[in-house]
Amino acid sequence: MTAEPTTTPAIEFRDVVKRFGDNVVLDGLGFTVEQGDRVTLIGPSGSGKTTILRLLMTLEEADGGLILVDGDPYTHEYRGDKWVRIPEKRRSQIRRRVGMVFQQFNLFPNMTVLENITEGPIHVLGKSRAEAVRRAEELLDQVGMAEKRDAKPNQLSGGQQQRVAIARALAMDPEILLLDEVTSALDPEIVADVLGVLRQIADTTDITMLLVTHEMRFAREVSNRVLMFDQGRIVEEADPETMFTAPTHERTQAFLKAVLDR
Numbered sequence: 472m473t474a475e476p477t478t479t480p481a482i483e484f485r486d487v488v489k490r491f492g493d494n495v496v497l498d499g500l501g502f503t504v505e506q507g508d509r510v511t512l513i514g515p516s517g518s519g520k521t522t523i524l525r526l527l528m529t530l531e532e533a534d535g536g537l538i539l540v541d542g543d544p545y546t547h548e549y550r551g552d553k554w555v556r557i558p559e560k561r562r563s564q565i566r567r568r569v570g571m572v573f574q575q576f577n578l579f580p581n582m583t584v585l586e587n588i589t590e591g592p593i594h595v596l597g598k599s600r601a602e603a604v605r606r607a608e609e610l611l612d613q614v615g616m617a618e619k620r621d622a623k624p625n626q627l628s629g630g631q632q633q634r635v636a637i638a639r640a641l642a643m644d645p646e647i648l649l650l651d652e653v654t655s656a657l658d659p660e661i662v663a664d665v666l667g668v669l670r671q672i673a674d675t676t677d678i679t680m681l682l683v684t685h686e687m688r689f690a691r692e693v694s695n696r697v698l699m700f701d702q703g704r705i706v707e708e709a710d711p712e713t714m715f716t717a718p719t720h721e722r723t724q725a726f727l728k729a730v731l732d733r
């Protein structure tokens with residue numbers, strides 16, 4: 472009898488190809504993110520980091536390869552003697568395990584803060600309103616936004632909106648949280664607030680996190696692994712300490728020198 476592997480990676484990309492016209496953005500990309508890992512993807516602008524997150528949210532479709540979430544193929548699977556697309560219903564079930572926070576917050580402008588957070592749990596997860604409100608209040612407390620529960624998004628600063636967006640993503644009980652440049656649209660003095668919220672999530676939950684950021688502080692303070700991505704492939708991976716003090720690949724050395732000297 473063959474022993475079962477003890478853990479299945481939370482995320483696995485196998486030979487994933489993604490093109491936009493002639494632009495080959497992912498060129499046979501392979502990497503895994505283990506359960507509970509906090510992984511930061513770094514790399515040059517325009518290299519395809521956001522595309523990786525969008526593929527995981529099914530906002531884009533791969534042109535080749537396999538994407539697995541908790542070992543479940545997310546795009547195609549091999550059935551009989553051919554590759555077939557995963558039926559939409561199964562895709563959306565898998566997709567529900569994944570939450571995402573975007574650079575531009577993407578809150579619903581006509582809803583209050585509380586409604587933004589309870590909308591998904593009530594209408595998608597089928598939770599009762601009372602239960603959704605109770606959990607939303609708990610999360611608003613956690614991100615320091617309890618006093619703003621009845622405000623509309625346009626009455627909030629960017630940093631406050633982003634904290635609500637994080638609470639909204641967590642309200643869906645994701646196993647995996649994707650964070651795409653969540654502080655790029657924020658003033659520098661507010662970045663630390665959002666960083667604090669993410670550190671707290673990392674310290675108090677076992678959610679798997681995949682972050683794309685230009686803020687090397689995030690990579691250092693939130694993540695336990697850093698992947699350097701360049702020209703469609705992972706060129707180096709290491710723990711943050713090693714990546715920032717002793718990168719081995721010349722592309723990583725050049726990239727880190729450029730961003731850290733800025």
Ligand SMILES: Nc1ncnc2c1ncn2[C@@H]1O[C@H](COP(=O)(O)OP(=O)(O)OP(=O)(O)O)[C@@H](O)[C@H]1O
Nearest residue numbers: 491494496514515516517518519520521522523652
């Ligand atoms: N919908 C699209 N249509 C056409 N090209 C696209 C589309 N989305 C992304 N691209 C292209 O794919 C490449 C990778 O973009 P992506 O946003 O994933 O990069 P990135 O590494 O996240 O960049 P940044 O760090 O600047 O956010 C870029 O060349 C971009 O122009």
